[in-house]
Amino acid sequence: MTDAKTDLKSLLKDPSLLETRAYIGGQWVDGDDGTFDVTNPARGYVIAQVANLSRAQVAGAIAQAEKAQKDWASWTGKERAGVMRKWFDLMMENQDDLGTILTAEQGKPLAEGKGEIAYGASFIEFFGEEAKRVYGEMIPGHQRDKRIMVMKQPIGVAASITPWNFPNAMITRKAAPALAAGCSFVARPAAETPLSAIVMGVLAERAGIPAGVFNVVPSSSSSAVGKEFCENPAVRKLTFTGSTEVGRILLKQAADQVMKCSMELGGNAPFIVFDDADLDAAVEGAIMCKFRNNGQTCVCANRIYVQAGVYDEFAAKLKDRVSKMKVGDGLEEGTDLGPLINPEASDKVREHIKDAVDKGGEIILGNAKDDMGGNFFGPTIVTGVTQDMKVAKEETFGPLAPLFKFDDVDDVIAMANDTIFGLASYFYAKDLSRVYKVAEALEYGIVGVNTGIISTELAPFGGVKQSGLGREGSHHGIEDYLEMKYVCLSV
Numbered sequence: 001m002t003d004a005k006t007d008l009k010s011l012l013k014d015p016s017l018l019e020t021r022a023y024i025g026g027q028w029v030d031g032d033d034g035t036f037d038v039t040n041p042a043r044g045y046v047i048a049q050v051a052n053l054s055r056a057q058v059a060g061a062i063a064q065a066e067k068a069q070k071d072w073a074s075w076t077g078k079e080r081a082g083v084m085r086k087w088f089d090l091m092m093e094n095q096d097d098l099g100t101i102l103t104a105e106q107g108k109p110l111a112e113g114k115g116e117i118a119y120g121a122s123f124i125e126f127f128g129e130e131a132k133r134v135y136g137e138m139i140p141g142h143q144r145d146k147r148i149m150v151m152k153q154p155i156g157v158a159a160s161i162t163p164w165n166f167p168n169a170m171i172t173r174k175a176a177p178a179l180a181a182g183c184s185f186v187a188r189p190a191a192e193t194p195l196s197a198i199v200m201g202v203l204a205e206r207a208g209i210p211a212g213v214f215n216v217v218p219s220s221s222s223s224a225v226g227k228e229f230c231e232n233p234a235v236r237k238l239t240f241t242g243s244t245e246v247g248r249i250l251l252k253q254a255a256d257q258v259m260k261c262s263m264e265l266g267g268n269a270p271f272i273v274f275d276d277a278d279l280d281a282a283v284e285g286a287i288m289c290k291f292r293n294n295g296q297t298c299v300c301a302n303r304i305y306v307q308a309g310v311y312d313e314f315a316a317k318l319k320d321r322v323s324k325m326k327v328g329d330g331l332e333e334g335t336d337l338g339p340l341i342n343p344e345a346s347d348k349v350r351e352h353i354k355d356a357v358d359k360g361g362e363i364i365l366g367n368a369k370d371d372m373g374g375n376f377f378g379p380t381i382v383t384g385v386t387q388d389m390k391v392a393k394e395e396t397f398g399p400l401a402p403l404f405k406f407d408d409v410d411d412v413i414a415m416a417n418d419t420i421f422g423l424a425s426y427f428y429a430k431d432l433s434r435v436y437k438v439a440e441a442l443e444y445g446i447v448g449v450n451t452g453i454i455s456t457e458l459a460p461f462g463g464v465k466q467s468g469l470g471r472e473g474s475h476h477g478i479e480d481y482l483e484m485k486y487v488c489l490s491v
């Protein structure tokens with residue numbers, strides 16, 4: 001591949017959207033540590049070389065954010081909503097280009113890439129509107145001459161660390177409530193997918209978001225940035241999406257400053273099909289849930305439990321549908337499943353398949369070696385899966401659909417809850433009392449009933465147990481960026 005950066009630019013209607021520098025204090029900045037490569041996971045070629053910021057430059061970005069925040073907070077909610085609306089409009093006007101950039105660096109099929117842009121934009125639209133509704137409270141006084149006023153104020157500078165699987169939406173889901181609340185924001189995108197974050201800086205500038213309010217700090221050293229975010233006293237809020245393992249590290253680091261943290265961490269979602277379910281709907285739901293972003297989603301079905309009476313029929317229907325899915329380059333027409341992000345991701349899927357087969361599972365679609373080449377991995381279905389297999393405990397993060405068989409409702413609830421994680425869960429059933437019983441018993445922050453897709457800006461997204469802290473989306477999402485102040489008035 002010769003000049004791959006030019007290649008990606010040539011696919012864009014507006015090539016100036018492909019920016020590779022950092023965006024700090026309204027300026028476009030080169031990295032003191034040179035550049036790092038961004039590769040296309042489908043073909044392996046370098047699509048861009050992005051500014052590699054030093055820790056000192058990240059500290060500089062935090063200082064710029066701190067400088068800008070007070071003035072931004074003094075804007076009325078309606079004024080902030082106005083520029084956020086422009087930011088949203090620009091995203092939607094450039095949806096095709098933003099989707100192309102996202103697919104080029106992340107790999108998901110272009111339709112999904114564009115879908116993520118619309119999903120990401122929805123947070124900016126929603127929270128922009130919400131900026132007008134940050135209501136305080138008057139509480140009856142505790143003495144005759146006292147009035148209790150509760151005001152809500154922005155926390156200050158918020159910093160984010162986000163993963164490669166949703167390079168746009170994981171940033172907007174954090175930046176939008178932060179900006180709406182009157183916080184300023186410093187975003188550190190995953191090193192695999194920085195271009196989708198940087199383009200948000202391009203659009204923030206075009207929308208008229210004041211300099212320093214939204215900053216993007218690409219860096220190949222996530223640990224150095226993580227330390228700066230946690231140790232710099234100007235940062236008052238850390239928001240993270242990624243693995244539980246890294247979440248634990250960040251929580252420990254943030255403890256010294258008693259920093260407020262939001263954590264969207266790993267999942268191990270059960271997807272349960274009861275014998276009274278609409279099986280065709282359950283198959284469609286399982287496909288959407290399992291194979292979104294080729295299984296690289298923390299709310300993806302990780303364990304599919306099917307009641308004994310419908311197990312064989314469900315397996316046959318699922319196999320029939322999944323065998324028709326086309327694996328390929330996300331930028332090519334007709335691709336249903338893109339590549340995995342890197343070779344380690346393929347290794348993990350392979351390891352889970354091998355472990356399941358070694359312990360008695362049977363592959364009914366795909367193969368244990370998977371020899372498609374590169375980061376491509378064919379969708380695989382394994383039957384006869386049991387609780388002692390790795391896939392029952394760990395997030396596969398890939399296109400493996402493991403089918404567990406169960407008989408009893410209480411047993412499947414116990415199996416579904418037998419995990420340190422508690423993000424998303426799903427089940428298909430018709431009986432109303434069963435629906436209530438199971439929805440209440442599942443120890444998860446999210447339960448999808450007769451649906452495999454639960455993501456929307458209108459709902460509170462987040463997990464219990466070791467899947468995280470806090471909620472993103474909905475009117476609750478802005479609370480994580482607000483402090484409550486109680487003012488005691490003697491009148």
Ligand SMILES: NC(=O)C1=CN([C@@H]2O[C@H](COP(=O)(O)OP(=O)(O)OC[C@H]3O[C@@H](n4cnc5c(N)ncnc54)[C@H](OP(=O)(O)O)[C@@H]3O)[C@@H](O)[C@H]2O)C=CC1
Nearest residue numbers: 162163190191222223226242243246264265266298395397
């Ligand atoms: N909840 C979710 O949405 C996600 C869950 N996962 C789970 O995690 C597994 C591993 O994926 P992976 O991408 O490695 O997830 P990580 O948790 O390792 O990475 C998520 C983000 O954290 C950064 N990071 C990594 N280590 C540190 C650190 N010490 N300090 C600060 N930031 C850090 C990464 O940067 P960089 O990549 O540049 O190192 C990335 O931006 C997946 O297989 C999946 O099971 C992964 C992604 C998203």
Ligand SMILES: O=C(O)[C@H](O)CS(=O)(=O)O
Nearest residue numbers: 165166296297298299455
């Ligand atoms: O919004 C979503 O659907 C997810 O947040 C993406 S992930 O965090 O579950 O991977």
